[in-house]
Amino acid sequence: MEKRLKIGLLGLGVVGSGVAKVIAQNSTKILSATGIKLEVAKALVRIGEDKKTIAAEHGFSLVHDIKDITDDPEIDIVVEVMGKIEPAKSFILAALNSGKHVVSANKDLIAQHGNELVATAQENGCYFYYEASVAGGIPILRTLVNSFLADEITEVFGIVNGTTNYMLTQMLENNLSYEVSLQQAQKLGFAESDPTNDVDGIDAAYKAVILTRFAFHQDLGMKDFAVTGIRGMDLADLKLAQQLGYEVKLIAQTKNSANGVYADVAPKLVPKRHPLASIYNELNGVFIKSYGIGKSMFYGPGAGSIPTATSVVNDLAVIAQRTAEKLPVAPFTDYKAQVNLQNKEDVTGRFYLALKADTKQQQTQIATIFSEINLAVELVEQKQTDDFRFVYLTQNISLEKRDEVVTALADVDVKVTQMMEILEG
Numbered sequence: 001m002e003k004r005l006k007i008g009l010l011g012l013g014v015v016g017s018g019v020a021k022v023i024a025q026n027s028t029k030i031l032s033a034t035g036i037k038l039e040v041a042k043a044l045v046r047i048g049e050d051k052k053t054i055a056a057e058h059g060f061s062l063v064h065d066i067k068d069i070t071d072d073p074e075i076d077i078v079v080e081v082m083g084k085i086e087p088a089k090s091f092i093l094a095a096l097n098s099g100k101h102v103v104s105a106n107k108d109l110i111a112q113h114g115n116e117l118v119a120t121a122q123e124n125g126c127y128f129y130y131e132a133s134v135a136g137g138i139p140i141l142r143t144l145v146n147s148f149l150a151d152e153i154t155e156v157f158g159i160v161n162g163t164t165n166y167m168l169t170q171m172l173e174n175n176l177s178y179e180v181s182l183q184q185a186q187k188l189g190f191a192e193s194d195p196t197n198d199v200d201g202i203d204a205a206y207k208a209v210i211l212t213r214f215a216f217h218q219d220l221g222m223k224d225f226a227v228t229g230i231r232g233m234d235l236a237d238l239k240l241a242q243q244l245g246y247e248v249k250l251i252a253q254t255k256n257s258a259n260g261v262y263a264d265v266a267p268k269l270v271p272k273r274h275p276l277a278s279i280y281n282e283l284n285g286v287f288i289k290s291y292g293i294g295k296s297m298f299y300g301p302g303a304g305s306i307p308t309a310t311s312v313v314n315d316l317a318v319i320a321q322r323t324a325e326k327l328p329v330a331p332f333t334d335y336k337a338q339v340n341l342q343n344k345e346d347v348t349g350r351f352y353l354a355l356k357a358d359t360k361q362q363q364t365q366i367a368t369i370f371s372e373i374n375l376a377v378e379l380v381e382q383k384q385t386d387d388f389r390f391v392y393l394t395q396n397i398s399l400e401k402r403d404e405v406v407t408a409l410a411d412v413d414v415k416v417t418q419m420m421e422i423l424e425g
């Protein structure tokens with residue numbers, strides 16, 4: 001009889017039910033490639049959750065107590081697709097401490113508590129894989145591990161949040177407000193149950209933390225990222241950016257130079273000729289600059305049941321393959337290199353700066369501030385409705401100088417309604 005690896009699923013929501021389907025569809029292919037059959041044996045669900053139909057369809061049992069999985073000697077691998085920190089973290093630690101391999105899609109948990117989980121996996125001689133935690137269906141983490149071994153990455157940036165990319169696309173295409181586009185993203189299941197993390201850039205930052213570990217082997221944390229989201233984004237800015245030859249995208253970016261690493265998440269103006277500009281709706285794209293390959297981009301669905309589940313099941317297939325080949329258990333990647341952060345004054349960029357003033361006279365005050373700070377700008381829009389709107393593109397300035405401009409404008413009661421960096425290809 002063929003060898004089997006039995007799986008305990010933690011969570012049977014959008015991704016969990018996708019995992020059951022993808023295993024059912026691909027277990028024969030995985031069996032012929034590895035000689036091992038993947039089989040979901042049990043799924044942990046909350047009491048009262050009605051999951052009998054899917055359990056019967058795929059022939060697994062439903063349990064309500066984690067011990068029914070972690071204490072079951074027949075279960076080889078635990079798949080965690082519950083999301084959030086607790087109880088997912090305790091459940092994963094219990095599984096690893098019971099000698100079970102773990103596959104997870106939980107970016108919040110891995111970005112914030114990855115070190116503890118990785119150490120526990122190593123202590124117990126278990127695999128801990130989490131390809132689906134970044135950019136859903138794009139196989140980016142394993143690509144960074146396997147295909148950049150002979151290369152040195154200098155920059156990783158991209159669109160890694162499907163919800164906000166969907167919103168920015170829909171606002172422009174269908175003339176929608178921020179609020180309506182968010183409701184649509186929630187309805188389609190792209191957004192988190194509480195979409196705060198999506199719209200405030202936190203979800204993208206979690207993914208960028210993980211990407212940075214794989215790209216630069218440095219353990220940057222959330223505290224090292226400057227994070228701005230798209231909350232309250234004005235359609236007028238998206239339209240003007242388009243007229244100027246740009247698409248606004250929420251970009252997660254990490255640059256590594258001789259001066260250290262700079263990491264941020266923010267809405268940025270992406271030139272239309274840049275491949276990231278043509279990534280629409282819930283699709284994600286990760287752009288890599290490296291010495292050897294040069295520029296490369298990895299593109300695909302960043303959210304959704306089957307794409308994310310396919311990444312999860314691929315992790316399972318890799319465990320099956322390595323088990324069949326009797327290879328030693330090894331960590332997904334290592335990220336023990338010294339963290340070396342860049343100083344703010346060494347980081348520069350050009351900015352799109354939208355201002356709101358109550359009176360026309362404030363335009364003179366704005367001009368005086370620019371001249372005192374020695375900032376060259378190009379005025380690209382000037383409009384009067386109830387108040388006055390002025391939009392400028394700045395010259396290349398340091399982040400320190402950018403902050404100085406914002407403070408000086410606030411001192412004369414001019415509101416910065418939007419400030420976005422212009423992405424250099």
Ligand code: HSE
Pocket residue numbers: 133135136160161162163164190191192198203302303304
């Ligand atoms: N809310 C996330 C997104 C789901 O929109 O990208 C996938 O991580």
